[in-house]
Amino acid sequence: MPQPQDKTAAALIRAGLRLPQLRLLLAIADIGQISGAAAQVGMTQPAASRLLAELERTAGAPLFDRHPRGVVLTQAGALLARRARSALRDIATAFAEVDMLASGAGGVVRIGTVTGPGLELVLPLIRDMRVTYPEIEFDVTVDTSDMLAEALFAHRIDFYIGRVLANVNPRDVIVRHIGPEPIALLVRKDHPLLRKTNLTLQDTLAHDWVMQAPGGLLRRAVEAYLLRHDLPPPSRTLSTSSLLLTLGIISDTNVVAPVARSVADVLVSPGRINGDLRILDVAGDMAVDPYGLVSLRDAAPTPAVARIMTLLEDRIRNRAARPG
DNA sequence: GGTAGAGTTGCGAGAAGGCA
DNA sequence: TGCCTTCTCGCAACTCTACC
Incomplete structure (x- = not known):
């Protein structure tokens, strides 16, 4: 795989950068062994070794120093691991926000x-x-x-x-x-x-x-x-x-x-x-x-809007049911 | 020398994508 | 929709290196 000159996210993805590589990178960084990390992310050691080699080619620098009893992050590896951890956390947060948007709890x-x-x-x-x-x-x-x-x-x-x-x-x-x-x-x-x-x-x-x-x-x-x-x-x-x-x-x-x-x-x-x-x-x-609660007939409300409209209607009904 | 961990290579299965 | 191609990944076997 040729090393990409362009380091934008899109270029890195075109060059083969994938989330499993980042997950593996973090697992190896945490455990200090490719075989243990491979087991943790659910793959075999050869596959993990190959995946790590691809990631190093994409990064254009060795990410781990190989030793007989394990591997140690290089300076480049430590930098990438720190960023990868942040990126994966951001992605997890984004999915949580999407989930909230879809459920009407956010928006x-x-x-x-x-x-x-x-x-x-x-x-x-x-x-x-x-x-x-x-x-x-x-x-x-x-x-x-x-x-x-x-x-x-x-x-x-x-x-x-x-x-x-x-x-x-x-x-x-x-x-x-x-x-x-x-x-x-x-x-x-x-x-x-x-x-x-x-x-x-x-x-x-x-x-x-x-x-x-x-x-x-x-x-x-x-x-x-x-x-x-x-x-x-x-x-x-x-x-x-x-x-x-x-x-x-x-x-x-x-x-x-x-x-x-x-x-x-x-x-x-x-x-x-x-x-x-x-x-x-x-x-x-x-x-x-x-007066009333007025909405467009042909507009599908977002989950959050639908939730708020339902709550308003409940309050209106409860108010109408109250004596006086 | 035995053991443990990492790397490489070949092969095959299954998934995914492209296309008629 | 079915066929073909490509890609990904696992498995097995082997080598290399360092530690005990």
């Missing part, structure tokens, strides 16, 4: 979600997954349903929790329905409405409101709810889709902000993001249209 899951379910469903799931499946990496996109649908069809996310709007052909997606998204009215903790007795929804309309731009899902749901209850839309409205800006305005002024109930629950919890906010208990059954 990347790209989730899209609207804000409310993101806090209510996705956040607790990720928290639990960090313990049970630490090798699964999450990439979470929080946006509006139309933007999430666009990301889904561009394959930038694996699935999303949100709504299927008019820009999506229902034949192209699979939707697991979750339920309506309740709305809460959020104000700062020393808002005058909190001191009022027999507070009604109509009382809130005397204050400025901050909510999505006209046409936004949440805003349409709020306006439709007011209409059903013979109430006019808020006369003074500041439009923004930014939750951060909404929080800033609530903190400084007497505005009323309709937000997803799950978001409001997090924001008013003491010790959480901002304990200085309160929920006005006048929103009744105000809610945005039902």
Whole structure:
């Protein structure tokens, strides 16, 4: 076998480098005898001798000094053995990672979600997954349903929790329905409405409101709810889709902000993001249209994605089964 | 000189690959 | 799919070298 001039991995493999040669090299290095090493790797001594000779020709240098009572690594042999041990360990690790990928215990899951379910469903799931499946990496996109649908069809996310709007052909997606998204009215903790007795929804309309731009899902749901209850839309409205800006305005002024109930629950919890906010208990059954878990019909999910979707569906079912 | 370990060579069986 | 070729590996036999 000619000694390869090119020492790239591909050239070495073309020249005859094989994994059994590296296994044998390590066995001989450990045992110090070709016959013992041959037995350990499951071959006869002549075969091992031949294999070692091939490896030395490929390496272009003697790897062992032969002695009457065994063999001793040369400097080149010690170097190659150290690298071979590392390479075999890397290969074993790679196979373990492939195994995890195939079983769904590892991999990347790209989730899209609207804000409310993101806090209510996705956040607790990720928290639990960090313990049970630490090798699964999450990439979470929080946006509006139309933007999430666009990301889904561009394959930038694996699935999303949100709504299927008019820009999506229902034949192209699979939707697991979750339920309506309740709305809460959020104000700062020393808002005058909190001191009022027999507070009604109509009382809130005397204050400025901050909510999505006209046409936004949440805003349409709020306006439709007011209409059903013979109430006019808020006369003074500041439009923004930014939750951060909404929080800033609530903190400084007497505005009323309709937000997803799950978001409001997090924001008013003491010790959480901002304990200085309160929920006005006048929103009744105000809610945005039902949302669901949306995935592409013709896309086969990776094992990790399938696992996470199943766990989300379990949580959704358990939540629906809970009283209240 | 006996023993142990390594190397070489020839032969054959079985697996793998190429091809019609 | 079947045939042919090539490759890999095991087995057996032998030689060489060094130690006891």
